Amino acid sequence: MRPVRFAVSALILCLTAPSAHAEPVIKKSYSYFNVGGHTAEELEAELAEHGPQVSDTGTRHSGATRIKMGGSVTYQASGSSCRVKDAVVELETHLTLPRWTNRSRANRNTVLIWDTLSSDIKRHEERHAEIARQWARKLERALETLRPQSDCKKMAARVDAKTKAIVDKHAADQQRFDRVEAVSFERRMSRMLRYKAQQQKNGG
Template sequence: MSRVRVPFKAALLALLVAAPLSAASGETVINKSFSYFTIGGRTAEELDKALSAGGPMMKSTGARHPGATRIKFGGSITYVNRGGRCAVGSARVTLSTRIILPRWKYRRQAGRDLALVWDTLSSDIKRHEERHAEIARNHARRMEKMFLALKPEADCERMQASVARVSITAIEAHDKDQARFDRTEAANFDKRMIRLLQYRLEALKKTQQ
């Protein structure tokens, strides 16, 4: 059985950044990192303005956000000859996520009430972005399985076209899931923050009894 290693079709490079990887493995390779941006402000209003002015800019919305997750898919496909037809021999999908979070430089000097609000908000921002990274991980693993499930084609040009279609479909599904999560989170933000603040306040009172 002959084996030839071919990167994702050139048309996919805007979505999937091809990387030279071992053809023997089908493992999804995932990397997650964190970075921070520092904000000032000594009141709740100033903090809100600082987050709006200093947060990462998102191309999808054209606005700055209090946190963000940069997501980049990549990978490579190996094609093999099976009975005179071109098939996917192995697929490797890579995923890089960089979570960007705020860091308040006056946290140690803050009064109890403002510190409570900040701790609650920053914790919720981190949870939100971690969930974005988790959604991306789930789709990366699903994408790899979709590649491996492709049926052989008459030649590798057609096989590459099938890979391209699967890639586009998978990325679109990923983007829709991310957008759906953001809509749900935005709709529930006020209720969630009130509930979290009440929980933290009650926990704080118990420690002071």
């Protein structure tokens, strides 16, 4: 059977202005949208109609990860220099995933396709969240190890520049991941469908 196609995206929101906190805060939440359908073709149409919409393009996707980074930086002036005393990066990720409402009324082959597809969608979006966590940690470490400046105004400017550079690298990393995943989608789905079909045949 022809695998259901799907598109994915990460919605990247830039780092916001700082205010102090004691420790890193990483939060993850989920929401779901319902899809109907009884065949692979109907599932594809339902995902295209009801999936989360990306504001930049206006297109809908089978899943999405909204990423929001915030920050807190405190400075310490000493004599003729100023350094970063403490930097905390806050990260919120919100994953939007599909939920199939017609599973109990669909045939075995369609259930197999859905289980394979929905598992891949969730894995993909979880990976977006993990990439964000990795870059949040990199940003925090980078800010804490910045070289002192002659005054805190210059130090703040250096923090802003470093923040922008790392946020841009984060966005590029997310986009790179999407490109790699899109290229390998058909091959990945075919492999997983064969594996799950064999599991069903063996009673797994």
